[in-house]
Amino acid sequence: MTENDWSVPETDLFDRLRTAIETDADAVLATVVAVEGSAYRRPGAKMLVDADRGGAGSITAGCLEDEVRLLAEDVLEAGEPHVETWDLTGDDEIWGRGVGCNGVITVLLELVDDTLAPALDAVAGGTDVGVATVVGGDLPTGDRSVYRPDDGFGDAEGTGLPDWLTDRVEAPLADLVEDGKSETLTVEAEEGTVEVFLDGITAPPDLVVFGSGHDVGPVVELAKLVDFRVTVVAFRGAQALQERFPQADEVVSASPRDVADLREWDDDTYAVVMSHNFVDDRFTLAELLDTPVPYIGLMGPRDRFEEMREEFDEEGVEFSRDQLDRVHTPIGLDLGGDAPYQIAYSIVAELLAVANDRTPRHLSDRAGPIHDRVSLSTE
Amino acid sequence: MTENDWSVPETDLFDRLRTAIETDADAVLATVVAVEGSAYRRPGAKMLVDADRGGAGSITAGCLEDEVRLLAEDVLEAGEPHVETWDLTGDDEIWGRGVGCNGVITVLLELVDDTLAPALDAVAGGTDVGVATVVGGDLPTGDRSVYRPDDGFGDAEGTGLPDWLTDRVEAPLADLVEDGKSETLTVEAEEGTVEVFLDGITAPPDLVVFGSGHDVGPVVELAKLVDFRVTVVAFRGAQALQERFPQADEVVSASPRDVADLREWDDDTYAVVMSHNFVDDRFTLAELLDTPVPYIGLMGPRDRFEEMREEFDEEGVEFSRDQLDRVHTPIGLDLGGDAPYQIAYSIVAELLAVANDRTPRHLSDRAGPIHDRVSLSTE
Numbered sequence: 111m112t113e114n115d116w117s118v119p120e121t122d123l124f125d126r127l128r129t130a131i132e133t134d135a136d137a138v139l140a141t142v143v144a145v146e147g148s149a150y151r152r153p154g155a156k157m158l159v160d161a162d163r164g165g166a167g168s169i170t171a172g173c174l175e176d177e178v179r180l181l182a183e184d185v186l187e188a189g190e191p192h193v194e195t196w197d198l199t200g201d202d203e204i205w206g207r208g209v210g211c212n213g214v215i216t217v218l219l220e221l222v223d224d225t226l227a228p229a230l231d232a233v234a235g236g237t238d239v240g241v242a243t244v245v246g247g248d249l250p251t252g253d254r255s256v257y258r259p260d261d262g263f264g265d266a267e268g269t270g271l272p273d274w275l276t277d278r279v280e281a282p283l284a285d286l287v288e289d290g291k292s293e294t295l296t297v298e299a300e301e302g303t304v305e306v307f308l309d310g311i312t313a314p315p316d317l318v319v320f321g322s323g324h325d326v327g328p329v330v331e332l333a334k335l336v337d338f339r340v341t342v343v344a345f346r347g348a349q350a351l352q353e354r355f356p357q358a359d360e361v362v363s364a365s366p367r368d369v370a371d372l373r374e375w376d377d378d379t380y381a382v383v384m385s386h387n388f389v390d391d392r393f394t395l396a397e398l399l400d401t402p403v404p405y406i407g408l409m410g411p412r413d414r415f416e417e418m419r420e421e422f423d424e425e426g427v428e429f430s431r432d433q434l435d436r437v438h439t440p441i442g443l444d445l446g447g448d449a450p451y452q453i454a455y456s457i458v459a460e461l462l463a464v465a466n467d468r469t470p471r472h473l474s475d476r477a478g479p480i481h482d483r484v485s486l487s488t489e
Numbered sequence: 490m491t492e493n494d495w496s497v498p499e500t501d502l503f504d505r506l507r508t509a510i511e512t513d514a515d516a517v518l519a520t521v522v523a524v525e526g527s528a529y530r531r532p533g534a535k536m537l538v539d540a541d542r543g544g545a546g547s548i549t550a551g552c553l554e555d556e557v558r559l560l561a562e563d564v565l566e567a568g569e570p571h572v573e574t575w576d577l578t579g580d581d582e583i584w585g586r587g588v589g590c591n592g593v594i595t596v597l598l599e600l601v602d603d604t605l606a607p608a609l610d611a612v613a614g615g616t617d618v619g620v621a622t623v624v625g626g627d628l629p630t631g632d633r634s635v636y637r638p639d640d641g642f643g644d645a646e647g648t649g650l651p652d653w654l655t656d657r658v659e660a661p662l663a664d665l666v667e668d669g670k671s672e673t674l675t676v677e678a679e680e681g682t683v684e685v686f687l688d689g690i691t692a693p694p695d696l697v698v699f700g701s702g703h704d705v706g707p708v709v710e711l712a713k714l715v716d717f718r719v720t721v722v723a724f725r726g727a728q729a730l731q732e733r734f735p736q737a738d739e740v741v742s743a744s745p746r747d748v749a750d751l752r753e754w755d756d757d758t759y760a761v762v763m764s765h766n767f768v769d770d771r772f773t774l775a776e777l778l779d780t781p782v783p784y785i786g787l788m789g790p791r792d793r794f795e796e797m798r799e800e801f802d803e804e805g806v807e808f809s810r811d812q813l814d815r816v817h818t819p820i821g822l823d824l825g826g827d828a829p830y831q832i833a834y835s836i837v838a839e840l841l842a843v844a845n846d847r848t849p850r851h852l853s854d855r856a857g858p859i860h861d862r863v864s865l866s867t868e
Contacts, residue, residue, distance in 0.1 A: 119828065332711075412853075440855075443838070444848065446842065446846070449499045459834065463851075466824060470823060471849055
């Protein structure tokens with residue numbers, strides 16, 4: 111494991127965590143459970159520390175990672191979870207007022223065990239999930255229950271919290287899962303006072319790329335780095351394609367007329383149409399317009415799309431304004447550049463902006479409060 | 490060489506081309522010299538084909554690559570350059586009206602030899618360069634001269650074109666180099682009629698990243714993929730840092746007070762300040778404001794920058810509005826996401842937009858003519 115592995119896509123971190131659980135590895139998971147002041151990462155940020163002090167992920171920008179690694183050894187040895195708070199506020203000219211190197215940050219360190227497995231399995235399967243974990247108070251630190259939007263806490267495996275507590279945290283955790291956010295809540299009840307970390311974990315959005323040209327590879331590679339689950343759909347000559355797109359989660363062969371039936375399409379699935387074949391792209395577009403996907407990026411000039419629309423009209427196929435508004439063509443954000451990686455970069459930038467419901471612009475031009483990632487926690 | 494190598498960053502392609510020249514490899518360079526109709530790549534796009542039919546780069550999106558590879562074998566065998574035109578227009582439902590699979594595309598195939606070396610060396614050294622190459626008419630195909638903005642054709646090595654021709658193409662080539670564009674020009678003179686491909690090749694812009702935290706790696710990696718030349722500046726603990734940022738072109742150690750003297754700063758150099766240390770970042774910012782860099786991205790919330798400005802004021806250090814307008818903080822485009830790769834993605838997206846002088850927005854929202862990369866050539 112190289113130093114550089116500390117920065118990995120979130121999906122890679124989750125994969126490694128699953129592997130650590132499956133192989134019963136000696137490893138510690140560190141999770142930011144509370145932040146006061148500005149911070150590089152927010153509550154929910156995770157870091158995996160192996161027994162040999164290697165690992166993956168980053169919970170600050172390198173300010174506390176060394177200390178976390180040392181502490182992880184103690185946790186491994188003791189076999190007990192531990193909550194540590196670092197107070198980096200103050201006027202210290204060297205360490206103060208940085209980003210990620212100031213404020214008060216609280217981290218839960220715990221042995222990697224199968225209590226997280228149901229949550230990780232759900233996320234890998236495309237389901238958002240919530241995890242409620244005791245981080246202080248009258249119940250043992252590390253006790254947890256897993257919450258699924260469909261099932262609540264009821265049928266989830268690994269339930270370890272008493273009903274009086276899950277009843278109290280279910281509503282706020284549902285909201286956090288919806289927003290993909292995490293925070294620590296203090297619950298005061300007859301039965302006791304408990305601090306519970308409520309972790310809303312969002313499943314990666316799906317990206318389906320239609321095409322198998324040389325220009326598809328960079329789109330797959332970049333989308334994977336920013337945590338899309340990527341499927342490549344090739345229309346013909348699909349031999350050995352998995353090899354051609356090694357980063358893709360899945361490579362499938364299909365007919366453009368069967369796109370709607372290819373898989374389940376939902377409002378967290380994004381489609382990029384870049385087969386470079388007019389007829390294939392047109393069939394694909396027509397099929398996608400009848401699905402609930404919120405984004406259809408179409409490679410090519412605007413005229414090409416207009417020509418497709420004229421053919422739909424001629425064939426008597428009608429689409430509503432709402433349906434057509436989801437088509438983005440020319441595809442991508444206007445970042446300039448015309449090399450394959452630069453074109454791919456602008457496509458994936460557009461995917462991120464749409465998936466995160468942002469208006470693409472300079473953050474420095476955005477009025478009002480600063481960016482989420484450096485917002486002041488009210489915790 | 491895997492299939493996937495066909496899509497490589499432009500800088501990688503140029504590196505491979507230089508290596509092929511230096512090792513006297515049997516290889517063919519294919520360059521798009523003219524395009525009519527919509528196309529995925531523009532004139533100037535290059536593809537390197539090795540003797541074993543491996544190679545790098547992509548001149549369409551996979552529509553013609555196989556044919557180019559076959560033709561490259563003939564060129565290798567014959568030892569002579571060759572110009573081929575593919576006419577993919579027409580109403581053919583299968584191949585017509587695609588992007589990159591239609592229009593008329595003309596490609597120069599030539600043996601890789603040292604006539605391109607001076608141009609590649611100049612670009613690697615940070616200098617924009619122009620190459621004038623005969624692609625038809627009364628002079629031998631493949632004859633070329635290299636043009637440098639400072640020297641003209643005068644002192645350049647590899648000069649192969651007669652003065653009457655270089656005199657005629659110098660002005661248009663100078664414009665193309667300035668714009669980073671390429672096109673084929675027909676020159677009619679007493680001495681003869683010649684078609685000359687004028688290739689404006691832009692040196693990669695420089696990115697200097699100040700910081701050595703875990704969050705720097707993803708910025709370096711993504712910036713390299715979109716063809717920045719990346720230098721990482723670490724302020725302390727700079728041991729083994731090259732290893733930590735394997736993709737960086739250079740990793741150096743410096744003091745924040747010596748930033749201005751660290752290197753030559755010009756208007757094609759972009760700076761990202763992310764040391765996460767307030768004092769280091771403030772010194773760096775003050776130094777950078779006195780250089781001509783067009784972009785200074787500063788990690789952290791807006792308040793942090795305001796605090797730096799107050800300290801400048803208290804110290805009696807004044808900066809003009811023009812100087813301060815180059816500071817982008819919070820850094821990055823508003824794409825959402827808060828994982829390290831997502832933050833890095835928004836930073837590099839902002840770098841691209843600024844370097845290419847674009848207003849970040851959806852291309853589908855851009856009024857007027859379609860994107861450059863799919864514009865109709867007037868050739």
